[in-house]
Amino acid sequence: MHKLDFFTQKRLSFGLFVMVLIVLTYATIIFTEYNVAKGFTSIPKAVRWATANFYPDAAAIKKLPAILAKLSDTILMSVASATVASFFAFFVAIFGAQTTRINVWFSVFARGIATVFRNIDVSAWALILLFSFGQSSFTGYFALFFVTFGFMVRVLIETIDEVSTDSVEALRATGASYFAIITQSVIPSCLPQLVSWVLFMIETNIRSATLVGILTGTGIGYSFDIYYKSLNYNAASLVIVVIVISVSAIEAVSNWIRRAVL
Amino acid sequence: MPLLQIAQLSKRYGTDKYALEGIDFTVDTGEFVAIIGPSGAGKSTLLRCINHMIPMSSGDVVFADASTKSFNATQLRAHRTQIGMIFQHYNLVNRLSVIENVLHGRLGYKSTVAGVMGWYSNAEKQQAVEILQSLGLSEQMYKRCDQLSGGQKQRVGIARALIQNPKLLLCDEPIASLDPSAAKIIMDTLKDINQRLGITIIVNLHQVDVAMRYAQRIIGINSGKIVCDAAPDAITPTIIHEVYGSEAGELILDFGEQYAQA
Amino acid sequence: MQPTTTIIVRPWNAATLILRITIISLVIITGYAFTTFNTRGVDFWAGVDMLGSNFSALLLTPYLKNITFDVMVHNLFITIGLGFLTTIFGAAIALGLALLAAQNLAPRWLTIIIKGLTAFVRAVPTVLWVLIFAVSAGLGSVAAVLGMTFHSAGYLIKAYSESFEEIDNGTNEAHKASGANWLQIVFKAVLTSSATALLSWTFLRFEINFSTAIAMGAAAGAGGIGYDMFMASGFYLNLHEMGAFTYAVLAFAIVLEAGATRYKASLSK
Ligand SMILES: Nc1ncnc2c1ncn2[C@@H]1O[C@H](COP(=O)(O)OP(=O)(O)O)[C@@H](O)[C@H]1O
Numbered sequence: 086m087h088k089l090d091f092f093t094q095k096r097l098s099f100g101l102f103v104m105v106l107i108v109l110t111y112a113t114i115i116f117t118e119y120n121v122a123k124g125f126t127s128i129p130k131a132v133r134w135a136t137a138n139f140y141p142d143a144a145a146i147k148k149l150p151a152i153l154a155k156l157s158d159t160i161l162m163s164v165a166s167a168t169v170a171s172f173f174a175f176f177v178a179i180f181g182a183q184t185t186r187i188n189v190w191f192s193v194f195a196r197g198i199a200t201v202f203r204n205i206d207v208s209a210w211a212l213i214l215l216f217s218f219g220q221s222s223f224t225g226y227f228a229l230f231f232v233t234f235g236f237m238v239r240v241l242i243e244t245i246d247e248v249s250t251d252s253v254e255a256l257r258a259t260g261a262s263y264f265a266i267i268t269q270s271v272i273p274s275c276l277p278q279l280v281s282w283v284l285f286m287i288e289t290n291i292r293s294a295t296l297v298g299i300l301t302g303t304g305i306g307y308s309f310d311i312y313y314k315s316l317n318y319n320a321a322s323l324v325i326v327v328i329v330i331s332v333s334a335i336e337a338v339s340n341w342i343r344r345a346v347l
Numbered sequence: 348m349p350l351l352q353i354a355q356l357s358k359r360y361g362t363d364k365y366a367l368e369g370i371d372f373t374v375d376t377g378e379f380v381a382i383i384g385p386s387g388a389g390k391s392t393l394l395r396c397i398n399h400m401i402p403m404s405s406g407d408v409v410f411a412d413a414s415t416k417s418f419n420a421t422q423l424r425a426h427r428t429q430i431g432m433i434f435q436h437y438n439l440v441n442r443l444s445v446i447e448n449v450l451h452g453r454l455g456y457k458s459t460v461a462g463v464m465g466w467y468s469n470a471e472k473q474q475a476v477e478i479l480q481s482l483g484l485s486e487q488m489y490k491r492c493d494q495l496s497g498g499q500k501q502r503v504g505i506a507r508a509l510i511q512n513p514k515l516l517l518c519d520e521p522i523a524s525l526d527p528s529a530a531k532i533i534m535d536t537l538k539d540i541n542q543r544l545g546i547t548i549i550v551n552l553h554q555v556d557v558a559m560r561y562a563q564r565i566i567g568i569n570s571g572k573i574v575c576d577a578a579p580d581a582i583t584p585t586i587i588h589e590v591y592g593s594e595a596g597e598l599i600l601d602f603g604e605q606y607a608q609a
Numbered sequence: 610m611q612p613t614t615t616i617i618v619r620p621w622n623a624a625t626l627i628l629r630i631t632i633i634s635l636v637i638i639t640g641y642a643f644t645t646f647n648t649r650g651v652d653f654w655a656g657v658d659m660l661g662s663n664f665s666a667l668l669l670t671p672y673l674k675n676i677t678f679d680v681m682v683h684n685l686f687i688t689i690g691l692g693f694l695t696t697i698f699g700a701a702i703a704l705g706l707a708l709l710a711a712q713n714l715a716p717r718w719l720t721i722i723i724k725g726l727t728a729f730v731r732a733v734p735t736v737l738w739v740l741i742f743a744v745s746a747g748l749g750s751v752a753a754v755l756g757m758t759f760h761s762a763g764y765l766i767k768a769y770s771e772s773f774e775e776i777d778n779g780t781n782e783a784h785k786a787s788g789a790n791w792l793q794i795v796f797k798a799v800l801t802s803s804a805t806a807l808l809s810w811t812f813l814r815f816e817i818n819f820s821t822a823i824a825m826g827a828a829a830g831a832g833g834i835g836y837d838m839f840m841a842s843g844f845y846l847n848l849h850e851m852g853a854f855t856y857a858v859l860a861f862a863i864v865l866e867a868g869a870t871r872y873k874a875s876l877s878k
């Protein structure tokens with residue numbers, strides 16, 4: 086038996102990888118009973134339909150104020166959930182991070198809770214919370230809150246352990262108290278990253294809020310759903326235009342802030 | 348007059364083998380001691396046991412005639428305020444100003460509230476300015492630490508330690524990340540602090556030649572045990588071999604000679 | 610001699626100023642947001658009160674009623690399958706287009722067009738893409754796969770092209786100098802040196818698509834376990850069954866996350 090040279094071996098393993106993917110994909114198509122042919126033919130149909138029907142017209146523009154009001158509900162909810170959840174997440178992250186934890190078990194507990202919160206999808210949270218808060222804004226608010234909280238705990242633990250371990254050690258060596266170390270070293274080092282992540286979560290939450298809105302009948306998602314179900318596609322397309330503009334604008338502002346702050 | 352007595356100090360991380368075993372030595376007030384040894388010998392562990400950044404496994408550290416073995420949290424903080432620490436990676440809060448980083452050295456003396464709020468008295472601020480002046484950093488006082496060079500950062504680290512009004516300075520590889528000229532400035536500064544202010548200094552070094560040039564006394568450690576403890580002129584090639592193991596010792600001696608000729 | 614009163618500890622600069630303004634704005638917007646909430650007659654505190662008992666019903670006493678365990682597992686795998694398919698389709702499309710969107714590989718005008726289009730695709734939430742496709746394809750897995758593929762492709766084109774742009778230009782230059790053509794450069798230099806980055810992004814997208822597939826089952830008739838959750842919540846009003854589904858979804862999501870963490874750790878070694 087002779088040894089294959091390095092490149093041949095590499096090409097072989099890459100080929101094998103692609104083969105496995107193709108087989109898996111094929112098996113999944115069969116298992117999910119996905120209709121590939123219909124998928125392909127639907128694309129040109131959708132394009133034809135969209136160019137013929139899916140654009141805002143004069144009647145739709147009249148609905149703009151109502152749409153903007155719903156949009157503002159959604160944006161406000163996204164900001165509020167991201168901000169409040171991040172605030173709480175920061176405390177939990179302090180207890181969860183290796184650098185600043187006071188107790189190993191509490192740290193394990195904090196990480197565990199956060200894992201559960203972020204790994205239940207926001208739509209599932211909305212369905213669960215419907216039991217407690219019905220079709221009120223609270224349902225969407227808490228759904229976004231829990232997912233944001235779980236996500237923020239994880240990234241903030243990483244941030245704290247990454248940016249403040251060294252300076253925490255130094256302040257501990259001066260005899261500073263635990264809380265002084267947090268306010269004088271951990272917070273100043275992590276705050277810019279924290280704000281950057283909050284902005285990221287606001288962007289994410291606006292997208293999720295649309296989905297949650299469809300499920301709970303609130304905000305911009307609800308607007309879209311109503312126009313869509315009543316076959317008023319001109320108004321529905323205007324909702325999309327409004328979402329695209331606001332998401333892009335918020336992304337631009339966030340990027341500007343990030344550049345200035347980080 | 349002994350300032351520090353290490354008695355039968357041992358340290359074991361978890362169930363690993365001992366990082367330090369039966370360490371015994373005494374340091375008098377005003378001494379300049381260098382600790383040398385290969386990487387992993389236990390130098391950093393030894394320094395961190397002196398100010399209890401790492402809990403020791405057995406033995407005792409007697410500092411200023413007080414046994415520190417059974418100190419409670421408050422006594423520990425008070426103990427640490429008397430000992431300044433300087434780090435290889437400076438361990439500053441990079442996003443804060445130079446002067447604020449220096450003032451962090453006062454946190455150990457503050458009540459929890461004053462420490463959390465970062466309230467510093469005028470006298471403390473005045474002292475910070477004077478120390479910065481004496482270290483040639485007046486110009487940089489209001490700069491953010493991430494705008495400084497490595498040598499300047501280390502001088503900020505020294506200033507932070509000095510404002511503690513310490514009896515002892517522990518320096519863990521203070522010049523390992525610096526170029527030769529910045530390293531010389533730092534070592535000269537430490538020497539000056541030792542001679543002018545009478546502050547006792549213990550410095551971990553991996554450059555034997557630097558240790559020989561600056562220290563009054565050299566302690567060699569290998570595998571957690573003291574191998575030699577002598578004045579620089581008593582350090583022979585045989586002893587270096589013993590500290591570093593034969594082959595590495597050869598290299599270090601060669602390198603040291605080149606360094607001396609250059 | 611320094612006048613003692615003028616020693617500032619925390620000097621102002623643009624970064625801290627903007628940081629403060631951002632934080633204060635967020636707090637004000639948040640406070641205002643709470644006053645605009647639509648309560649629809651729901652008592653907040655009663656809801657919070659109920660949250661506790663609901664959570665204990667959900668998490669402590671899960672059981673299945675309307676479907677069997679086997680069906681639940683089957684439906685979970687349908688959801689996983691939708692997530693997988695859309696990731697593979699999205700990745701295949703993105704791989705081609707990302708090469709044309711990377712500034713170091715394609716002409717500038719082309720990169721601007723592609724990046725602009727993908728920014729638009731990403732700005733529209735996935736669920737809306739699915740509903741748009743549903744008009745011609747009907748509500749169901751076809752529309753869900755198309756919509757999710759669309760959004761995944763938009764996301765991965767951005768991620769891939771940025772990975773391509775990050776690779777060392779020296780490698781490209783060296784290959785160019787040795788007379789390699791564009792395709793050879795792509796295969797020899799670009800794809801090999803960014804392979805791990807592409808894999809991590811694709812895996813991350815799979816995690817996202819698994820979640821999205823649940824949501825599409827709930828909100829856009831894509832079937833799978835999301836649809837079961839939707840029925841348990843909106844039709845049967847059965848929290849215990851919801852709990853069983855939640856555990857099923859959670860189990861797979863945590864396995865995925867642990868896999869991703871392992872993979873990342875093995876890369877950094
Ligand atoms: N936090 C730790 N946990 C476990 N082992 C450690 C830890 N820190 C250091 N060690 C081990 O203790 C020994 C001494 O390390 P250290 O004091 O850092 O040596 P040096 O500073 O001389 O390079 C090494 O074997 C190292 O692996």
Ligand SMILES: [Mg+2]
Pocket residue numbers: 390391392520
């Ligand atoms: Mg060390």
